[in-house]
Amino acid sequence: MLTFTINGAPHQAEVEGDTPLLFVLRDSLGLTGTKYGCGIGQCGACTVLLDGQATRSCQVPAESVGTQAITTIEAIEADPVGRRVVAAWIGNQVAQCGYCQSGQVMAATSLLKQSPKPSDDEIAGAMTNLCRCGTYNAIAAAVRQAAA
DSSP: OOOEETTTTTEEEOOTTSSSSHHIIIHHHHHHHTTSSSSSSSOOOOOOETTTTTEEGGBBBGGGTTTEEEEEEGGGSSSSSHHHHHHHHTTTTTSSTTTTTTHHHHHHHHHHHHHHSSSSHHHHHHHHOOOOOOOOHHHHHHHHHOOO
């Protein structure tokens, strides 16, 4: 039995230690906002925050989380920065198919927590999640708006 702090609340899951955090969240705890995309850490659909850092949860063994606080898309609007990011996403009509959006929002929130007024280069360097719909210009615009 592993214990986690997720979205500010304690959770326990009966999983093997090497189970990817993504599957703990989705399959064991029912937090399905975090998406499975590629399973190899390339696409970013599974991005969550671990102690505020954007992290690809498909690559994190559950046992390695320890006492780090996990934030998922389900609770992002409880964070003032996350709330601004979501408002900017809506205002810029970023989402098309929407599949990558939870990971994109998590990455943008992490960026703005680390760099409240990021340059275009910082935005490009931090927003590495893949978007099959190609909304990269709208994503960058939303990040800039959330930073304003």
